[in-house]
Amino acid sequence: MTCPEYAIVAEGLTRTYGPFIPGSAGKVAVDGISFKVRKGEIYGILGPNGAGKTTTIKMLSTMLTPTSGLAEVLGMDVRDGKNIRALRKRINVVSGGERGLYYRLSGRQNLEFFADLYGIPKKDQKALIESLLSLVELIEAADIKVENYSRGMKQRIHIARSLINSPEILFLDEPTIGLDPEISRGIRSLIKKLSDGGTTVILTTHYMFEAEELCDNMVILSRGRIVGKGTVDDIKSSISRVSSLKIITEEDPSDVTASLCRENLDAVTSRLLNERYLTKITLNNADRAFTAIEDLFRPYAISSVGVEEPTLEDAYLTLVNEGL
Amino acid sequence: MNPRAVTASFKQQAIQFMADPQWIIPSIVSPFLFTMVMLYIHQDVTGPVVLQAVLGGGVLGMWANTIFASSFTISYDRMNGTFESMLLSPTKIFDILIGRSIWNAFIGLVNALLVFAIAEMIFRTGVSLANPIGFFFILALTLMSLASFGMLISTAFVFSRMGRFFSSVAEYPIYVISGALVPISALPVGLQHISYLLAPSWGVDAMRYAAFEGYGSMMGTSLLTDIIMMVMLSIAVLIIAYFIMNKAERAILSAGSATRY
Numbered sequence: 376m377t378c379p380e381y382a383i384v385a386e387g388l389t390r391t392y393g394p395f396i397p398g399s400a401g402k403v404a405v406d407g408i409s410f411k412v413r414k415g416e417i418y419g420i421l422g423p424n425g426a427g428k429t430t431t432i433k434m435l436s437t438m439l440t441p442t443s444g445l446a447e448v449l450g451m452d453v454r455d456g457k458n459i460r461a462l463r464k465r466i467n468v469v470s471g472g473e474r475g476l477y478y479r480l481s482g483r484q485n486l487e488f489f490a491d492l493y494g495i496p497k498k499d500q501k502a503l504i505e506s507l508l509s510l511v512e513l514i515e516a517a518d519i520k521v522e523n524y525s526r527g528m529k530q531r532i533h534i535a536r537s538l539i540n541s542p543e544i545l546f547l548d549e550p551t552i553g554l555d556p557e558i559s560r561g562i563r564s565l566i567k568k569l570s571d572g573g574t575t576v577i578l579t580t581h582y583m584f585e586a587e588e589l590c591d592n593m594v595i596l597s598r599g600r601i602v603g604k605g606t607v608d609d610i611k612s613s614i615s616r617v618s619s620l621k622i623i624t625e626e627d628p629s630d631v632t633a634s635l636c637r638e639n640l641d642a643v644t645s646r647l648l649n650e651r652y653l654t655k656i657t658l659n660n661a662d663r664a665f666t667a668i669e670d671l672f673r674p675y676a677i678s679s680v681g682v683e684e685p686t687l688e689d690a691y692l693t694l695v696n697e698g699l
Numbered sequence: 700m701n702p703r704a705v706t707a708s709f710k711q712q713a714i715q716f717m718a719d720p721q722w723i724i725p726s727i728v729s730p731f732l733f734t735m736v737m738l739y740i741h742q743d744v745t746g747p748v749v750l751q752a753v754l755g756g757g758v759l760g761m762w763a764n765t766i767f768a769s770s771f772t773i774s775y776d777r778m779n780g781t782f783e784s785m786l787l788s789p790t791k792i793f794d795i796l797i798g799r800s801i802w803n804a805f806i807g808l809v810n811a812l813l814v815f816a817i818a819e820m821i822f823r824t825g826v827s828l829a830n831p832i833g834f835f836f837i838l839a840l841t842l843m844s845l846a847s848f849g850m851l852i853s854t855a856f857v858f859s860r861m862g863r864f865f866s867s868v869a870e871y872p873i874y875v876i877s878g879a880l881v882p883i884s885a886l887p888v889g890l891q892h893i894s895y896l897l898a899p900s901w902g903v904d905a906m907r908y909a910a911f912e913g914y915g916s917m918m919g920t921s922l923l924t925d926i927i928m929m930v931m932l933s934i935a936v937l938i939i940a941y942f943i944m945n946k947a948e949r950a951i952l953s954a955g956s957a958t959r960y
Contacts, residue, residue, distance in 0.1 A: 390955075392955065393954060430955075433955065436787065437787070437952070438783065438786065438787060438952065438955075439952060439955045440952050440953045440955075456949065460789045460791075461789075463787060463788060463789040464789045467787070468787055470780070470783070472780075474779055474780025474781075475779070475780040475781055475783065475784050476779075476780075476781065476784075477711065477715065477779070477781055478779070479714060479715050479718035479719070480711065480714055480715070484711075484714065487707070488707050488708075488710075488711045489784070489788065491703050491704060491706070491707030492704055492707065492785065492788035492789070492790040492795070493788055493789060493790075494701075494703060494789065494790075536784070
């Protein structure tokens with residue numbers, strides 16, 4: 376099955392670890408997931424630790440053989456050993472963290488080594504490496520040993536390494552983990568630039584704002600299964616029944632709050648600095664309950680009422696918790 | 700084989716190796732101490748004994764270096780996360796390890812010569828080789844045979860992070876069985892059969908041919924037979940290593956063990 380429109384097609388993709396893997400014996404890490412990634416889009420794979428994000432990336436990037444199901448990357452079946460080397464020329468992976476570089480080599484020497492492993496012609500290497508160092512703003516540090524790099528510099532040289540073969544698909548496994556906001560913003564901007572240039576990006580992240588800012592489409596995994604899929608708006612609307620009602624009153628409504636809690640509604644009142652009271656109530660059906668709740672608070676002199684729509688993080692937490 | 704990858708990994712290994720001063724211990728200190736012990740055991744520091752001891756120390760240096768480097772590099776890659784980056788590239792792990800093994804062989808030659816030079820400097824016995832050119836040619840071939848062995852040992856590290864136990868166990872037996880420590884004829888008959896299967900055994904015998912005037916082969920063979928056997932067995936080991944390495948690559952993709960260290 377070849378779909379030129381899609382960079383990745385996964386159908387019923389499953390990975391079970393064998394009986395001799397310490398700590399993971401017989402564990403189903405990814406359980407029959409299906410999704411499609413269009414060429415050139417940024418596709419997010421979200422989920423809590425152990426949800427199967429990294430396992431999914433490993434299977435799609437030829438680093439792990441799927442137990443069952445289909446995974447077609449750039450029209451090639453990743454399970455077919457004959458495709459692996461051809462596919463590896465066209466993809467690359469960046470893992471978060473500081474591992475994966477030769478610390479006693481300089482940034483430039485690392486890039487030269489990997490350029491050779493990817494068969495980049497010698498005559499093109501110098502210009503390519505210079506342009507990559509420039510892209511990740513490491514020209515001045517290019518000849519310093521990587522062991523002397525800061526964490527942010529290591530992550531940037533990782534990204535430069537991953538672009539050495541001009542990959543059509545770039546897998547980014549938590550690329551901004553542990554980085555300061557300024558460097559993270561730089562990396563997000565780089566990811567957008569790559570996507571604008573036609574590179575398909577598969578991104579895993581724990582930062583919802585990052586996923587919201589970058590991803591065209593996404594899947595949310597929980598315990599190896601997909602619990603949410605689509606655009607950011609699709610994901611949010613899939614839990615639209617959950618909204619937060621915010622009521623500000625002049626007088627303390629704690630009695631009402633307590634009675635709402637007794638009815639199993641998630642309600643919290645806090646005192647504001649300007650001597651008023653803010654009550655937040657999470658509703659499962661805002662439309663139906665709104666008027667009734669407002670009536671309960673009216674005796675406490677309501678000064679404002681507002682409904683807060685769910686964020687991606689709200690949606691994520693709801694979907695993941697439902698999936699547990 | 701991918702010559703570009705071989706050259707790149709040779710260069711990468713050289714930089715990594717020189718940046719880590721630990722290499723001095725297995726490559727120079729250990730064989731040098733061994734050479735001294737051999738000399739004091741024999742209580743004789745005249746020509747043939749010195750040469751025998753230095754030859755043994757030199758071979759130990761080459762072998763220790765091969766086994767240390769073969770095991771250390773892949774262990775380092777696993778620990779450092781670079782094994783996954785290597786595996787992800789379109790280059791075969793075998794090609795990368797060939798380049799590294801050639802560097803290891805080269806540095807092994809330097810180590811052997813250093814041991815020889817230091818021993819000569821201390822004991823000043825004026826050791827002379829019967830056929831110096833032939834000796835160094837055979838020394839280089841023996842190094843290549845050790846490098847091919849190093850490739851085979853590297854496969855254990857590709858398979859598993861626990862490969863270091865295998866290399867620790869392999870270090871001294873190979874040294875003894877190859878005849879570098881004592882003549883093969885002094886070994887139990889069962890071990891002698893194993894000796895004939897090891898390329899370095901033939902290399903050590905050939906080196907003795909070139910070193911000692913009127914040497915009578917411990918294996919009962921001619922110098923040419925020694926060289927042919929060494930080359931053929933080295934090629935056979937390389938072929939076996941190639942197939943095991945490919946199998947190891949498939950196995951770790953299937954087990955998902957590339958990132959474990």
